[in-house]
Amino acid sequence: MADAVKRRIVLDLDRCIGCRACGAACHVGHHGQTNLVPGRIAGVAILPIHCRHCEHPACAAACPRGALYQDESGVVRRSDLLCIGCRSCSLACPFGVIPDEFVRHVSPKCDLCVERVLAGDVPRCVATCTARALSFVELKTAAGEPEYVGGRIQSRAILRRA
Amino acid sequence: MGCSLLLRPGGDAAFFGADGAPALDYDAAGAVNGGSLCAKGNMVLELLIHPQRLEAPAVRRADECRPVAWDAALDLLRERLLALVRDHGPESIGIVVGPHLTVEEARLAARLARTLCTGNLDACLAEDRALLSGPEAAGALPAAVRSPREIAEMTALLLVGDLFTVAPCMAKCVLDARYERRQNLLSVLDATRTRTAWFGRPWLRCRPGREAAALALLLLLALERSPEAGSRWRAVLLDSLGRASTQDLADLAALEVAAVEPVASALLGEKRSGVIVSPAFAGRERDVLVSGLAALLAEATGSHLLLMPSGPNARGVHEALAAEGFPAPGGLTTAEMFEAAATGELKGLLVLGSDPFAALASALPRVAALNLRLLAVTAPLPGETTLAADVVLPAAAWAEKDGSVQNAFGEDVELVPALPPPGAARSEAWILDALLARLGTGPGPAAAGISWPAPRVPADLWFEELRAWLRRLRRAPVVPEAGSHLLLPRLLAPHAADGWLTRRFSWPRHEFPHLQLWVSPAHARDLGVAEGARVTVRSRDGSARMLLHVEPRVTEGVVQASSSHPEVRGLLRWRIDPVLRDLDLSPVRVNVEVAGGSDG
Structure with a gap:
């Protein structure tokens, strides 16, 4: 239980390809209701927002x-x-x-797929991520190392070409 | 593709409306997908327990399909097949198999064709066919990529087409190659700004439909740098290029030679380099030339080649039929079968695990259906073809049958059935076995043992096509044609979510409820309408109603719509490719008119 609460879903913007498999996995796992918001960045990319x-x-x-x-x-x-x-x-x-x-x-x-997390697994969207852009990480890691989510953003092709 | 997934008992019966439904889980040990599943993969469970699943054989009597027992359906099928052989000869029967069959089922279909003594057996693989046939047609012998790990370790990669839409689960190894090792080159050749093109450094943005010219340019640059490369076909290739200089080819492809040179140098210079071709490049013109040139480029530069078909077992079915010798010499391909049916030469058609009416979506299948005396279909769900069929046989879906498929890397993967098929549905293997048992040795005693040599496309035919195509382009680079905008087909986000099978799934229906036409903001301003407006798109060959979607990524003079939707495919131009004798798509110019009304 303690492990579950300390971890959060983090998106690596440099890796997301916008395939929306996370949304489909969420839909299948939540009675046909997608709890993920497809967010648009600079009008050119669709990325999941958790x-x-x-x-x-x-x-x-x-x-x-x-x-x-x-x-x-x-x-x-x-x-x-x-x-x-x-x-x-x-x-x-x-x-x-x-x-x-x-x-x-x-x-x-989003309920963080708690039933899976409590069983020692990762949320469905993280498990299905085709580009390994979503990760389920310790909260302190994400907060303590901000470069994890922002380190390569300058190289993100979509933002440069928007 | 051969992606693996786990189905565990104890799923959510309340959501899927079926007791004992399994739950989907992710197989982290999957050799191809490494545990991740695309949107389509996540929907697989819904296919298995779909409320519209066909559960009993049905036979059409007086414009109505009525359920019958298996024995009655198979006896009727046998009688009508034998009657056609007796009245019109065995060549009046054709068999079309789809990418949803296992390798064993494709081989049983070949046995059925031999028993009936017909050479008309072919696969309906749409774009995958040209993709898979290209290297052989060009006579190229490149090394093959054998695993995702190999891709992750490559230091120079050329992606042709929108790989991340066709095979999203390949993204993780491609991006590993891009990010984990510095100074890597990930180049993408695509005419439109797809989700793969975003990651391209450089992104070779060629003119739509000129991917083959861009690859010819890369190949020419590689041959200039490496005098000993491609000695087997070098002379004939240079001859086919018709003394075109690199600048000529760059002009045709609308690329700068200086932008392409580093890619050719990297493919040649790097020890671990690869070329990956997917069938989703925007131009959709001369697919067989594109995959053939990519294979020659891979061979010349010592790169590894990966062809990524979109059909689940397209590679397995394609190779199983080729090994069995089909389509036989003198036999008809899928496109030719529909042509022959339209003219009345072909009287009976047996369609296994495919929906050619939706996949081809030209007027040809519908004309053919009017003239056919027998149309029998096996399918797990009702589709465009089953609506016109005389005999509909319910088929088992992927997780309900055993057998083997060939994954994207050419490895055989064994299927493990997770649950029994619903109702009286049976696998195609069972259906073909039962039909073969009823036919016995077939109409001719010598028929059962017939074996044809494996079909081969003569390489000179491919080079001749390349020469003719380039000559035509150089003579008239811009084809004058009516219509204000060029329609470029594109794959929809959730991995072909509007394909003939996947259109029935709840998530694509919820997320993409309408057929959308992507236009640029300037185009929407010209039309005087906003997002959600209803528009009619007209091409020379048809028209379709869609909802407008304003998309900044779309360039001026271009509109885009989903390539796998039958209505969009009906707008495109179809021709029979002389190399493969199969249907080839071409981009068309269209006019967009405001139809009035809005969905908000």
């Missing part, structure tokens, strides 16, 4: 039904039963990782 599972989640504070909550392991989760799809969490999220949902009236929310 929930950060904030220490003080603004989405949970904004939820009028208490459907979003931080469990004892620190993962911010959503209750399917309580969520009414009001999109308050979408507006409150500072990273824009909770997309609007108009069909099922249940806001898509």
Whole structure:
């Protein structure tokens, strides 16, 4: 349990090819609901944007039904039963990782594939990543070594050619 | 491709609506994919328990397909095949196999053709066929890439086409080669800014449809630098190029010689270099010339060659049929079979594991269907071809049958069935076995033992085609044609999510609900419409309605739409390639008109 909460999904921008296999894996693993936001960068690339599972989640504070909550392991989760799809969490999220949902009236929310993580595995999107761009790393590593996600960004072809 | 995946019992029955459905997991030991799966791979589970799965044989009576028992369906098929042989001769029957068959099933199809005494057996592999046939047609003998690890260790790579869309799981080894070893060269030859082209350093952005000219330029530069390279075919190649200089070829491809030279030098100079060709290059013209020239380039520079077909077992089926000697001398290819059916020469067609109506999407199959007296299809899901079929036989899907396939690196991979096929569905091996048992020794006693020599495309035919193509380009570099924009087909993001099979999956339907036409922002401004507007695209050969998508990556004068969607394929120009005698696509010019209405 302790290991699970300390790890987060990190995207290496230099490696992502935008194949969206992560979105498909998320869709298959979450009852047909994709919890990943396909973000557009500079209008030319589609990259997945993941929930950060904030220490003080603004989405949970904004939820009028208490459907979003931080469990004892620190993962911010959503209750399917309580969520009414009001999109308050979408507006409150500072990273824009909770997309609007108009069909099922249940806001898509990354749950870090906790059942897999607790079994010692990695989230589905990380397992399926075709370019090894997504990794599931210790939080302190990601925070302590910012160059991990930004070291090669200057060489990113899409940003130079945008 | 031969990507491996794990299916474990105890999946989510509530989502898939089936009890005992397995759960998908990622096989980290997979030799090709190393555990990762593309969007299509992630959808495999949905194919197995799709609510539309065909579960019982059906026979058409009075414009309606009615379910029948296997014995009745196979007896009827036998009777009608024998009646056609009796009335019109064995050459009135054709057999088309698709990339969804195993190697063993392709060999059984060859046995059926021999039993019926027909030489008309061919694979419907669409673009993969030209890709796989190119090296042999050109007589090239390059070394082959044998594993993803080899790619990761290469210090100079040339990617032809959009490899990351055709085979996303190859991205990790290509990017390892790019990033983990400094000073590596990852060059991409593609006319459009695809997700592979973003990573190209340099990105050789040739003129759409002129990939063959760009490769000829690379080859010429390599031959100039290495006088002893390609001694077997050097003279005939130079003759075919018609004394074209490097500058001539650079002009045809719209490339700078100075930009291409470092790539040729690196491929020649580096000890570990590779050329990878995927069938998704934007121009879609003379695929067989592109793959043949890439193979010659690999041989001349001592690079390793990898051809990456998009069909699951395209390589296995292609090679199994060639080994069995099909299409036989005098036999018809897939395209010729449909032509013969349209003119009434071919009366019966047996389609195994393919949907040629959707894959070819020209008017030809539909005309052919009207004239056919028998159209029998095996398929796991209903498709365009099953709608027109007289006999529909439900087939098992990948994880439901055993046998072997050839993966992208030419290795045999054994399939392990994870669950039984639904209802009365059976594997093609079972179906062909049962049909062969009913046919006995076939209509002619000598028929069963017939063996034809392996079909070979004469190399001089390929060189002759190269010469004729270059001569035509140099004479009239710009083909005057009506239409305001050039339509370039492109593969959709989730790895051919709108292919004939994968269009039925829930994720592509959710993420890509409409057929989109990609236009540049300036083009959208000219049309006076915004994102989501309905437009009609007209080419000389057809029209299609699509939703507009404004995309900054699209260049002026070009529009793009998904290459695997039947409606888009219906817009493209089809011709029978003289080398392969198979259908070849060409880009066309189209007019875009606003159709009114908006989806918001």
